[in-house]
Amino acid sequence: MTKKQDNSAGKMQVSRRDALKLGLSATIAASVFGGNARIVMAADGQVLKVANPAFNQDWSPLRGGGVPYRWNSIWWAAPMYFDEKGEIHPYVFTSWTPSEGGKVWTFKLDPKATFSDGSKITAKDVQGSWNVSAMPNTKNQRADQVLAKVTGYADVSAGKATEISGIATPDEGTVVVTLSETDPIFFMRVANHIAPITKASQSRGKDGEEVQDWYMPDSKAVYSGPFKLTKIDLDAGKLTFEPNDKFFGPKPKLARIEITSIEDNVTATSLIKSGEFNAHTELITSTIVQDLGKEFSDGPLIPTSQHFWFNTSRAPMDDPKVRQALIMAIDRNGLIKASYPDGPHKKTDQVINSVPGADNSGFEPYPYDPAKAKALLKESKYGGPERLPKLLFVGVSGPAIQAAAQFIAEQWRQNLGITAVDMKPQQDSYAGPDQNAVQIFRDDVGTRVPDAVSYLQGSIASTSSNAQNKMGGYKNAKVDSALAEAATKAADDPKRVALAQEAQKAFREDYAFIPWYAQAMSRWATKSVKGIDKNLDWQVAKPWEISIG
Template sequence: MVNDNPFDRRRFLAGSGAAGLLALVAACSGGAGTSTGVNAGPSGSLPSTPKRGGVLRAGSSPPPTAVDPVTMYDGTAIAIAQLVADYLIWLDRDYKLVPRLAEAWSAKDGGKIWSFTLREGVVFSDGTPLDAEVVKASFDRLLDPKSKSAALSAFDTVLAQGGVRVKDPRTVVFTLERPFSDFPYLVSAGNYNALILKKDYAGDFTAKPIGTGPFVLASYDPAKGATFTRNPRYWDRGKPYLDGVEVKFYADDQADLLALQGGDVDAQLLSIPALVNPLKGVGDITVDRVEGTGFTALTLRVDQAPFDRKEVRQAVAYALDRPGVNATTYDGVGALANDHLFAALFPAAPADIPQRAKDPAKVASLLAAAGVAKLSFPLTFDPPGKDYALIIQNQLKQVGIEVTLDQRTSADFYGGDQEKDTPWLFSPATLVRWAGRAVPSQFIIPMVKSGGVWNGSKYANPVLDAAATAYDGATTDTARKAQAEIIARTLYEDVPVIISVWGGSVRAFNGGFAGIQAHPSSYVDFTSVSRI
């Protein structure tokens, strides 16, 4: 499925990740993020004595589907669920693991067996105690194919049904299919569907919104918005500082932006860089920024002409003006990418692979070597990818490559049989947005390993497969970097997917509150937000 459902169309986070997915205990962390606050001082700072009370008003578009933690994949639904329910582990803005419902975890058998110790005294908002049986039920639910959960992609080849057991009331044990040193990320917020729900959860979350999170959902209208009150049973005593949160739904991004400018809301759940960056320095609006690992993939079918020749795929990659893509699509917030799946934020990312840049002469040479006199192909995408598609079409036209645009509705693009005919996985060339993940394996396993559930390129390379498995099982930085080098260079050479820019993330808000931050996966955590 998409968006892990993997995609990060502004509303659709991909994650298993969000995607959106996932430290040997606290040691295996993601990369460092950066923050830029405009006006009102550092956006992440809190007063020395946080002020209690107040209701934070946040704007967003309405969720396109039901708010169900098991199956949700859009940004608004994820934000609503994250205010109410909690994870074993949270991901901070640097993609570091932060204990939540689990206070400790450890591995044995080379990283194949993982034990998680639950925090003592946690109860759901209805007073039901949290124990290991509840946690087991939550993951059994996600691992059941009948649930149709986006989380399944994160667990693919790593954790199967029957792999979760209860050791004692406070200890849950996961037995994996193979060693996986980053497994804590797969049960963290990095796998955004991995929220812990009551044992008897059966759907209809907005009608029975019971969780262990900082707020309680008091009302929900799919057309107007949602209201939340402080959870008096929240396990982190003294928090949240706010009395509540009000989320207002707006029909489109411009209406959401006008509400922020006019003071009808205090913050946005999901901000678009190109829209909010011009507001820097205007009034008391702050735009917080953080680096990210999300991207839009130009996926090319390697099993059929014209992309069965790697020279053709390389030619397309050398036709792109990546700084231009960043400036036009991400308003300069992103970082240049290099057609492999290791963002600079990932500690193991190779630093010595030459940055691919626009080279018309090389494009011509590669196409000639492939025996292609004139290259043309259709590019399939859904509405959120239209601007990016137009950029690709224009840039390739400049080097003589003709691209015809094949826009589908989102329902059509991601619809059909996911194993044989869905357009996003079976078209010659597609644009798919992937939300940021905390570890590269969350991209590598579903996207480019042989038989990956979201392998739209139909790419298969035993060298990459072996290196990816070795990377997952590596327990030292040296071993991990060695395998990362193999994976990155293989993808750079074979180009089954073209990744031109790693997108950053922003969040805009007005003065009056402190502690509001951007998150690389656009997640929302208002637990520590305080009035100024």
């Protein structure tokens, strides 16, 4: 059943939605309803007009992912937050102190922190927000990235309990968290909007479950961030946010934020070029720089990268010499030029990037050496290209990815004589038993904390989903032991980074991936929009700073 909170569009809601889906301009669609989509200045100030790529029917801030998650920071506060440079800042929490070897963390709340109704944000609200985020029926996609190491989280996430036993609230301004194992960077894990701070009495029912539609204006919801949701019409795909005058942080500069669903990227690009919109949630096209200018897609590099991963258990990738030959036959400078010649993403040689520990001096990139590659392929147990099975890529789903995969295939043809290559867009179709039919997975890896150990634990450690599901059960004892030891070191201990770099070098020698690019977190806003820089968690770091002019 479709939810509807704002009837201002009247009986023509579906027609308006259909008009936008069909690619009609927002000016035409608005004129049908007596609106004026070109206005970006409200009578009382500036308006950010955002094109959203989907008609999302669920805007709960507790989902931990999805398209709506990109805007969590404008209407919800977090314990702490990272800015676009990866530096951590206090927010609802003003201090964080570890004890007992990093197994117990004490967080102090800002006594000035309030909700949009003026009521105080308390430790119980934090506790309740984390508890409801952990409940399996809430379906928070990434709650485990924040809370997995908290004592009692596993019981709640498995449906065996409704309260995380490791979270205590000795007073209204203090939260004490006990972990099941030492984690020196736990404070970094909570510095995001994956499980934002809500008024627990509204978001959580007596049974511990999330209350349906609790965040809607008609539910008299209160908000913790710099803006509050004032209108939502899911049929029309439109949301309106206005400043929260009780926000305990800096006063927002915008008068309003309007988010309107436009599913077609070509239409969205045209509307932005015409000035009818000035921002987008996540616009990804191969010609974005040419269409909207370098500044629109420009942004800081974040600890997320895209690579082509080898299934090391699948022939012919089970032969290290074949893997090495396939990598050395590729001019990776040409690879980035073929896929993102104008950016915003940047070529990378290693897994670690955009975090402390990116080893730009001690790490040796894979060389481009066609002659050596040809010799290695001949030395392999396959003896040459004629006896190789067909090489199957999956995850080749967009123009830039297609360009990259085709470049790789052409390099293999020219330098190694390999012609049997196939490409498929879907990764999910090759889950489970069918996964073994695939030799090359294109996928991203990354971390939501600026930490090299976390980055590698989620990408090349044998326990990672990437190693198990994309790389055919890849395991290197040197990698695992170095990361296990590194994880016990404090965030500022040089040994933490040094051990991560050792793990990465050990992984390099297995020749198990084709490095591609480090990802830039695009502004997705026109040149006139200021202060909309995003952080490593895909959130606008300081939404109160957004302005137009």
